Amino acid sequence: xxxxxxxxxxxxxxxxxxxxxxxxxxxxxxxxxxxxxxxxxxxxxxxxxxxxxxxxxxxxxxxxxxxxxxxxxxxxxxxxxxxxxxxxxxxxxxxxxxxxxxxxxxxxxxxxxxxxxxxxxxxxxxxxxxxx
Amino acid sequence: xxxxxxxxxxxxxxxxxxxxxxxxxxxxxxxxxxxxxxxxxxxxxxxxxxxxxxxxxxxxxxxxxxxxxxxxxxxxxxxxxxxxxxxxxxxxxxxxxxxxxxxxxxxxxxxxxxxxxxxxxxxxxxxxxxxxxxxxxxxxxxxxxxxxxxxxxxxxxxxxxxxxxxxxxxxxxxxxxxxxxxxxxxxxxxxxxxxxxxxxxxxxxxxxxxxxxxxxxxxxxxxxxxxxxxxxxxxxxxxxxxxxxxxxxxxxxxxxxxxxxxxxxxxxxxxxxxxxxxxxxxxxxxxxxxxxxxxxxxxxxxxxxxxxxxxxxxxxxxxxxxxxxxxxxxxxxxx
Numbered sequence: 502x503x504x505x506x507x508x509x510x511x512x513x514x515x516x517x518x519x520x521x522x523x524x525x526x527x528x529x530x531x532x533x534x535x536x537x538x539x540x541x542x543x544x545x546x547x548x549x550x551x552x553x554x555x556x557x558x559x560x561x562x563x564x565x566x567x568x569x570x571x572x573x574x575x576x577x578x579x580x581x582x583x584x585x586x587x588x589x590x591x592x593x594x595x596x597x598x599x600x601x602x603x604x605x606x607x608x609x610x611x612x613x614x615x616x617x618x619x620x621x622x623x624x625x626x627x628x629x630x631x632x633x
Numbered sequence: 634x635x636x637x638x639x640x641x642x643x644x645x646x647x648x649x650x651x652x653x654x655x656x657x658x659x660x661x662x663x664x665x666x667x668x669x670x671x672x673x674x675x676x677x678x679x680x681x682x683x684x685x686x687x688x689x690x691x692x693x694x695x696x697x698x699x700x701x702x703x704x705x706x707x708x709x710x711x712x713x714x715x716x717x718x719x720x721x722x723x724x725x726x727x728x729x730x731x732x733x734x735x736x737x738x739x740x741x742x743x744x745x746x747x748x749x750x751x752x753x754x755x756x757x758x759x760x761x762x763x764x765x766x767x768x769x770x771x772x773x774x775x776x777x778x779x780x781x782x783x784x785x786x787x788x789x790x791x792x793x794x795x796x797x798x799x800x801x802x803x804x805x806x807x808x809x810x811x812x813x814x815x816x817x818x819x820x821x822x823x824x825x826x827x828x829x830x831x832x833x834x835x836x837x838x839x840x841x842x843x844x845x846x847x848x849x850x851x852x853x854x855x856x857x858x859x860x861x862x863x864x865x866x867x868x869x870x871x872x873x874x875x876x877x878x879x880x881x882x883x884x885x886x887x888x889x890x891x892x893x894x895x896x897x898x899x900x901x902x903x904x905x906x907x908x909x910x911x912x913x914x915x916x917x918x919x920x921x922x923x924x925x926x927x928x929x930x931x932x933x934x935x936x937x938x939x940x941x942x943x944x945x946x947x948x949x950x951x952x953x954x955x956x957x958x959x960x961x962x963x964x965x966x967x968x
Contacts (some may be wrong), residue, residue: 506657506721508653532717532720533720533722536725539724540728554645554646554649556649557650585646
């Protein structure tokens with residue numbers, strides 16, 4: 502009997518030390534029945550891609566509040582691809598200005614969530630993209 | 634190239650994928666394990682268990698760092714955390730303490746959830762250990778969930794079991810209870826900079842002094858399984874008395890001495906013949922677990938859900954006791 506679970510890596514790249522949001526999302530995904538691997542603060546893109554590989558996750562969720570998302574995201578996407586993990590969906594939460602949304606989507610980011618986003622929406626989006 | 638060939642060639646992505654297949658109990662995982670089995674039996678399996686918050690993950694981090702610095706060995710870490718009994722979800726947070734290991738190609742860390750298993754490990758932990766073993770990892774460290782008193786499955790899986798204690802967790806009565814302390818090959822008193830560390834060590838030491846070196850016999854499926862070899866009986870000098878090691882894992886204090894004890898224990902197992910005995914015990918436990926789950930599957934196939942629910946309803950109504958229900962269902966299977 503096969504028993505598949507959605508595995509999500511929740512990571513905080515860069516230097517900001519505010520992980521409340523990441524923890525709220527991790528907890529919400531847990532309560533939605535997913536397995537969440539939490540990596541903690543101040544991760545480099547290399548650390549995130551390596552953890553995503555070892556843990557064979559379906560989804561990587563990045564929390565960025567520092568404003569460095571346009572520098573960190575492309576590097577993470579590139580490393581995921583270089584590792585052969587093209588199927589991994591990337592979601593970003595944090596303080597992301599509207600004008601960056603299009604470029605993030607072009608890089609292959611699946612979803613972006615700002616302050617006040619509902620965890621129900623995040624859960625639904627993850628379930629839909631992983632299933633589809 | 635098949636998945637198992639890729640794994641034997643050291644392909645990390647193929648290994649990560651296979652671990653998922655094994656964890657999900659998918660047929661591809663079982664097929665690969667069949668091919669990989671002849672390549673297993675080389676790794677030293679080290680179990681790390683203890684109560685939540687005693688510092689298991691930090692200790693594992695330090696152990697792996699030490700092995701990488703001094704012995705250039707390939708290290709795999711399998712870290713188990715609990716699944717929610719209500720939603721089946723989990724937050725696996727052991728990697729947070731293992732960031733020092735990232736960027737090292739010869740270290741592979743995998744987190745896993747218990748998925749409803751009790752006993753401190755998940756059902757597929759042993760099989761995932763085999764995949765690491767076949768992939769050429771010299772040492773596989775298995776970190777259990779934060780264990781209470783009876784999560785002792787790790788002793789059936791690992792060659793060397795470390796039980797991690799911290800000051801302030803219990804008195805000398807806790808120390809003479811059956812269960813987790815009994816399975817220790819090495820006792821680690823972590824957080825050695827905390828007050829009360831001497832008392833903890835004293836309680837553990839008096840526990841060891843009280844203990845007569847007994848044979849380790851597991852009660853398993855109603856039958857006893859011996860874990861010590863014949864050689865031990867022959868010479869009492871071969872009896873292993875668990876050393877007590879003091880560490881401060883956040884600072885790396887005492888780690889070299891702990892690794893020395895682990896190495897000594899491995900030597901002891903080889904000299905006394907216990908290494909082979911433990912391997913056999915593990916394989917027997919694995920085989921029995923597989924038989925159990927395949928019997929359960931066969932039962933599900935042969936007894937329709939409708940029939941099962943009918944009988945269950947009778948139990949709910951208190952018309953039939955669970956014992957009678959079992960009889961009815963098993964007879965139903967035989968038609």
